[in-house]
Amino acid sequence: MSVLFVIVQCGTLFFVVKQLLHYISAKWKVAEGTKGGCEPAHVFPRKDPLGIINAIAHGRARDQCRWPNHLFEILDTGGKNIHTVWERPLGNDFLLTRDPDIFKAVLATQAEAFVLGEGRSQNFMDLFGPGVFTSEGKAWQHSRALVRPQFARQQVSDLTRLEDHLQQLWQRIPICNDRWTDVVDLQPLFLDLTIDVITELVLGYSVNSQDPSLRSSLPGVNAPDSAKFARNIDAGASWITRRAVFGKWYWLFQSRAFNRSCKEIHDYVDWFVQMELSGKMSSQAKQTESARPHFVLLEELSKITQDPLELRNETLNLIPAGRNTTASLLGWAFYFLSRNPSTYGRLREEVLNDVGASGVDDSTKLLSCQYLQWCLKETLRLCPGAPAIIRKATETVILPRGGGKDGNSPVFLPKNSLVLLCIHALHHREDMWGHDVEDFKPERWRERPFAWDFLPFSAGPRKCLGQQLGMTEASYVVARFAQRYDKIQNVEAPGPIKYLTHMSMRSGTGVQVRLHQDENFVVSR
Incomplete structure (x- = not known):
């Protein structure tokens, strides 16, 4: 017992000394930052010397579904015209910014000087493994070269596949005699829809979360339990997001449940990989009534590499990203449309004119429906899937803006410092988007060109990689809803938006609505 007590004491002393040295070093870095024409950025004050209270405040804001608001509060401490602030919670020094010039420097013009950092790459590695979403340097270049060509293919946007899964979703929303539905939360339905779509695209077979009766359709013996897969993805993502708040100290937070979820996820994908490599997947599919879709990412990747671990990691890197971001976009789109009935009415009119009253036989019609695209862009502006992204400087960098009293002077960024690019705050700058910045107003996109003030899919x-896939899927689902339902009604009580940060940002109160079916709509199935 005494030995354990001594170890704890030594560990605590080491941590305190390390943090104090870090604090002194941070002060020195600020002084160094005044050289070469640079000026220090505004510093958000620590509540204690180690920044522990600051770190707890980030975690509490996440748990209260207000983390984007918390970042706003930190930025606004320097004044409404200050858009870059140093924050130092628990030794995780990061420059928090909503300045588009810094976004451009970090993501594009000086991108070679930045990496993801441990809070993103290493934290996510337990679940995803090394791949296009988590890797750095040459490993990332290899992963991107492996995966990117597949997303350029037309087969990625298979509307027939989307329609099959959408029909399953609609079967879960019964219509009453007055053609209104009961109150329904669309958010979990969209999460089920998108994981069904992405697993079919990536693995060749859907997990069929919307229709459990189809889960036994996997070919071969000892087929894994698809029911656990989505639950494990959610559980693993929740734990990763929770510990990401603590940056480089993420590894202190371990969980047996998380480790079990990771193992079961890996085992599930490994089964598909082994079936593909052995040739059993394609041969078994021919013997079943339901053949595989025309395009399967795992099948295409297996033509390039036969490494089972690489195949597992690359496919697994894409599944949560392909599911969560699209589900987030769909959820927020109907969250705002249900609160803006006149906007939904115009959207429906435009869809009927540009796409037709039933079905979508060509994805180009979705892209040519201008108002539909405006609605999705406005949704992404108000609630981007990723409210912030982080990068770590691998060398000393001078950023173009953010320093001085007015925030217009260059900023000295020491090696190993972090930059938190707050996309949500960037999209809510009143000086860029106007006094109605908080309003859902698709018309603002009428003549707005691309600029560095709108980055829902990052840049550089x-x-x-999946931007086109996600936008096509979201466009299709929104258009089909507009064809079927002539009215949408919000049933949630008024109140501030709650932001659930869970891999992607979604509504903390769900999307509680009622839908009214057009009397002329013909249910095809």
């Missing part, structure tokens, strides 16, 4: 070399 690590820009989201």
